[in-house]
Amino acid sequence: MQPGEYLPEPLVGQRVTVTGAFVPDDYIVVSSRYNDGVEGYWVTGQFRVATAEAPTSLAVAVGWAATEEEALAAAEQLSEDAAERPNDAAALALTGRLISDEGPVPPPQSADPLTLTRMSPAALLSRWSDADGIDVYRPYLVSETASEPLQQITTRPPDQGSGVNWLNIFYAAEWAIFAGFAFYMWYRLARDAWEKEVEDLEDAAAA
Numbered sequence: 001m002q003p004g005e006y007l008p009e010p011l012v013g014q015r016v017t018v019t020g021a022f023v024p025d026d027y028i029v030v031s032s033r034y035n036d037g038v039e040g041y042w043v044t045g046q047f048r049v050a051t052a053e054a055p056t057s058l059a060v061a062v063g064w065a066a067t068e069e070e071a072l073a074a075a076e077q078l079s080e081d082a083a084e085r086p087n088d089a090a091a092l093a094l095t096g097r098l099i100s101d102e103g104p105v106p107p108p109q110s111a112d113p114l115t116l117t118r119m120s121p122a123a124l125l126s127r128w129s130d131a132d133g134i135d136v137y138r139p140y141l142v143s144e145t146a147s148e149p150l151q152q153i154t155t156r157p158p159d160q161g162s163g164v165n166w167l168n169i170f171y172a173a174e175w176a177i178f179a180g181f182a183f184y185m186w187y188r189l190a191r192d193a194w195e196k197e198v199e200d201l202e203d204a205a206a207a
Helices: 068-084 121-125 166-206
Strands: 015-022 028-035 038-049 056-065 092-099 140-143
Touching (some): 028 056, 056 068, 056 121
Antiparallel strands (some): 028 038
16 A cells, blocks of 8 residues: 555554654644543554655554543653654564544634544644655554553454455346346247237138
């Protein structure tokens, strides 16, 4: 998958591992995030992917907090930790599930104009401080681990399903019914024509 592309449906929720490093000062809090039915906040970060040829970033949901104060404090601490990381340090291996972009929406009228309520990499990109000339993946990653005091974000694996394409089966059945009806109509017309021809021959013979 290339930066900017939509996440194909079969890949939604798949577990992946990426390597790279978090960008300091680009930890942003997203509100209205539910974890096991409890509303709270996500702390998100810009993860610069190490394996990409051009500078490329992936938005990552790092962890969940019950209050905005906890989320902001965690974001500040994570930013400090990222800033202290040596430039020559080995790339981080980050594992989580890929999720489709939720799309940006304006905040409620009564809220702070900078409030984010959707996990939208496009909206996060507009807030990142280190984003000049970078490519960005459209989906985001939900990390399977969280740093204290954040809690792990609950995610579900994708439904494996039965592998049966019911739409194709429906179309096949529809065509089978149509073909059967067409054959029946042809049979009726052919039989009617044959019966009329027989009647005409009988009438001619009787005359």
